[in-house]
Amino acid sequence: MRHTHIRSISEDKRRELYDILDNNPDIKYRAKIVLLAGDGYTVPEIREMTNIYDKTIRKWIHRFNDYGVKGIFTQMDYSGIIKITDKARDEILRMSSISPRQ
Numbered sequence: 401m402r403h404t405h406i407r408s409i410s411e412d413k414r415r416e417l418y419d420i421l422d423n424n425p426d427i428k429y430r431a432k433i434v435l436l437a438g439d440g441y442t443v444p445e446i447r448e449m450t451n452i453y454d455k456t457i458r459k460w461i462h463r464f465n466d467y468g469v470k471g472i473f474t475q476m477d478y479s480g481i482i483k484i485t486d487k488a489r490d491e492i493l494r495m496s497s498i499s500p501r502q
Contacts, residue, residue: 404443404462406437406438406461406464407464409434409435413469416469418431427472433450433457434460434461437461437464443457
């Protein structure tokens with residue numbers, strides 16, 4: 401298992417995260433997790449403060465580490481719908497035309 405340590409958070413990134421806290425109620429908990437981790441709190445300490453599962457805390461810390469602030473968003477956060485590729489859509493349509501017995 402990967403260790404859960406947050407990378408350094410620049411002041412610009414902190415401002416972006418605080419903006420999410422103030423303006424994006426659907427994902428503000430993700431920004432809070434990252435900010436708490438950036439302030440040196442451990443996963444168990446963050447869990448105690450937020451009542452969020454350790455696995456979820458680690459997920460958002462790793463996403464921030466890998467992708468920065470944009471990592472705490474999902475495609476659904478941007479548009480309200482999940483985007484699929486043309487290939488995936490074609491496969492869904494193909495499968496929906498097959499009899500359940502097949």
